Amino acid sequence: MKIFPASKIAEIDSYTIEHEPIESIDLMERASRKLFKRIVKKFPAPRNCKIFVGPGNNGGDGLALARMLAEKNYAVEVFIIKISDCLSKDAEENLQRLKIFKTVDIYEMASVDAMPWLFPDDIVIDAIFGSGLSRPIEGLPLEVIKAINASEAKVIAVDIPSGLMGEDNSKNDYNGIIKADLTLSFQFPKLAFLFPENAQFVGEWEVLPIGLHPDIIEKEQTPYKMLSREFVKSLLMPRKKFDHKGTYGHGLLISGSYGKMGAAILASRAGLRAGMGLLTSHIPRLGYEIMQTAVPEAMVSIDRSDIIFTEFPDLNQFNAVAIGPGIDKKQNSYRAMIELLKESKVPMVIDADAINIIGEHPELKDDLPMGSVFTPHPKEFERLVGKAEDSFTRNKMQREFAKEHSVTLVLKGAYTAIACPEGSVYFNPTGNPGMATAGSGDVLTGIILSLLSQGYSSKVATIIGVYLHGLAGDLAAEKIGMEALTAGDLINYLPKAWLRLKK
Ligand SMILES: NC(=O)C1=CN([C@@H]2O[C@H](COP(=O)(O)OP(=O)(O)OC[C@H]3O[C@@H](n4cnc5c(N)ncnc54)[C@H](O)[C@@H]3O)[C@@H](O)[C@H]2O)[C@H](O)CC1
Numbered sequence: 001m002k003i004f005p006a007s008k009i010a011e012i013d014s015y016t017i018e019h020e021p022i023e024s025i026d027l028m029e030r031a032s033r034k035l036f037k038r039i040v041k042k043f044p045a046p047r048n049c050k051i052f053v054g055p056g057n058n059g060g061d062g063l064a065l066a067r068m069l070a071e072k073n074y075a076v077e078v079f080i081i082k083i084s085d086c087l088s089k090d091a092e093e094n095l096q097r098l099k100i101f102k103t104v105d106i107y108e109m110a111s112v113d114a115m116p117w118l119f120p121d122d123i124v125i126d127a128i129f130g131s132g133l134s135r136p137i138e139g140l141p142l143e144v145i146k147a148i149n150a151s152e153a154k155v156i157a158v159d160i161p162s163g164l165m166g167e168d169n170s171k172n173d174y175n176g177i178i179k180a181d182l183t184l185s186f187q188f189p190k191l192a193f194l195f196p197e198n199a200q201f202v203g204e205w206e207v208l209p210i211g212l213h214p215d216i217i218e219k220e221q222t223p224y225k226m227l228s229r230e231f232v233k234s235l236l237m238p239r240k241k242f243d244h245k246g247t248y249g250h251g252l253l254i255s256g257s258y259g260k261m262g263a264a265i266l267a268s269r270a271g272l273r274a275g276m277g278l279l280t281s282h283i284p285r286l287g288y289e290i291m292q293t294a295v296p297e298a299m300v301s302i303d304r305s306d307i308i309f310t311e312f313p314d315l316n317q318f319n320a321v322a323i324g325p326g327i328d329k330k331q332n333s334y335r336a337m338i339e340l341l342k343e344s345k346v347p348m349v350i351d352a353d354a355i356n357i358i359g360e361h362p363e364l365k366d367d368l369p370m371g372s373v374f375t376p377h378p379k380e381f382e383r384l385v386g387k388a389e390d391s392f393t394r395n396k397m398q399r400e401f402a403k404e405h406s407v408t409l410v411l412k413g414a415y416t417a418i419a420c421p422e423g424s425v426y427f428n429p430t431g432n433p434g435m436a437t438a439g440s441g442d443v444l445t446g447i448i449l450s451l452l453s454q455g456y457s458s459k460v461a462t463i464i465g466v467y468l469h470g471l472a473g474d475l476a477a478e479k480i481g482m483e484a485l486t487a488g489d490l491i492n493y494l495p496k497a498w499l500r501l502k503k
């Protein structure tokens with residue numbers, strides 16, 4: 001699913017109005033009907049609804065919704081916040097349509113003194129500003145937003161919480177943003193919903209399709225996309241009858257050190273479960289028996305060092321390489337890393353301390369093999385790319401890094417973001433907080449290595465890998481809960497994740 005910047009939404013709207021064709025007031029009616037149906041489904045017993053309305057079409061949606069709820073016998077009060085002298089054309093039309101309902105009290109709020117008391121059982125509908133917001137909120141609407149946020153009422157935001165910018169909130173005033181319990185977004189999520197610091201405003205969010213024109217959605221370009229099962233499934237290569245293990249490639253995994261052999265085991269097991277034909281695990285000498293016992297399917301290559309990574313086997317036999325899980329960043333590992341980057345001609349996954357080594361020695365960035373994939377968590381990202389004060393800026397830095405170095409750069413977290421060399425960013429919807437556990441990243445590295453070895457491009461291997469990893473986490477959490485989930489469970493649920501993905 002594409003995610004468009006707020007600035008493009010008016011364009012998509014106008015195209016729909018002209019080419020469907022549909023009157024703009026009818027498009028508003030269709031959108032509001034979707035809101036109405038969703039709200040009634042969520043709160044089937046009529047509740048007191050207090051609807052706060054702004055001057056634009058977001059306010060128009062609120063006014064149309066008020067009429068629909070009143071028809072269904074919900075107790076509705078409408079508060080039109082006096083922000084400008086007139087309402088938008090369609091909002092004005094909906095105000096006239098609403099006035100016919102004598103059961104609905106309509107108040108014009110010229111000052112915050114007219115703010116009603118909000119009870120915990122009330123439903124507050126936030127229809128103050130939508131995608132047309134152009135600057136931080138001040139004055140009367142700011143006071144109203146603060147009062148709503150101070151209440152215990154359930155808050156439902158129409159399209160986007162008022163005050164939140166669709167993308168860049170780096171200069172916003174956080175006091176002037178509605179804190180919604182539920183956000184019902186028209187047709188697409190907004191980019192800002194995917195950033196952790198905005199979760200306090202967005203609450204849960206859902207997308208309501210409102211029938212915007214498919215041609216313009218197809219034609220209009222955007223760098224931001226949300227992964228879906230259908231899309232990820234369409235990227236899979238089918239297995240054929242006469243395939244043999246050579247068909248699915250041979251991966252080299254460089255991992256483990258003294259005290260961290262678990263990372264090597266997890267990444268190796270995950271790699272095999274993700275379908276690679278052959279795996280060679282290169283580990284320090286102390287890990288030999290551990291690996292042979294825990295992962296009998298893996299071949300083992302032994303480092304001359306007992307405890308760390310200092311060398312690697314002949315690379316010619318491998319289709320892909322991964323380095324990082326559980327390695328250390330000792331001086332000798334850094335030296336071996338210089339050689340590895342120079343010699344490798346196949347795509348590489350670079351994770352954990354391998355990222356930190358490059359972060360500490362930025363000149364290594366000039367030797368990255370084509371098709372490299374980086375998988376940092378936020379702290380490793382900071383060491384590699386730099387510090388950002390907010391997620392939008394971080395996302396921009398991520399995109400620029402991916403482009404400049406021609407790499408795929410994953411930023412792990414809720415809605416893991418995958419930035420590709422050509423400038424696009426894919427956000428992943430699978431996964432849950434149960435996966436915030438030791439070894440989860442090692443499993444991801446193993447999976448991506450496995451897919452690269454099987455011949456998927458770096459971009460596709462990363463997309464499938466990230467999606468599958470999160471899906472395994474979701475299936476595991478469904479069965480055993482989030483608290484008890486460990487990285488090993490992610491591997492155990494990989495088979496089910498594959499089946500669900502291919503269903
Ligand atoms: N395609 C769709 O998704 C549809 C969306 N609908 C709804 O329309 C709004 C967008 O409406 P728009 O009129 O463009 O913008 P707003 O309602 O957000 O209001 C903008 C209004 O306010 C002024 N303004 C902007 N920022 C400020 C500010 N900080 N302080 C004061 N005033 C401000 C601006 O100049 C405008 O006058 C979308 O979110 C949906 O809810 C349609 O109903 C259906 C199709």
Ligand SMILES: [K+]
Pocket residue numbers: 058126127128129130157158159160161162
């Ligand atoms: K809103």
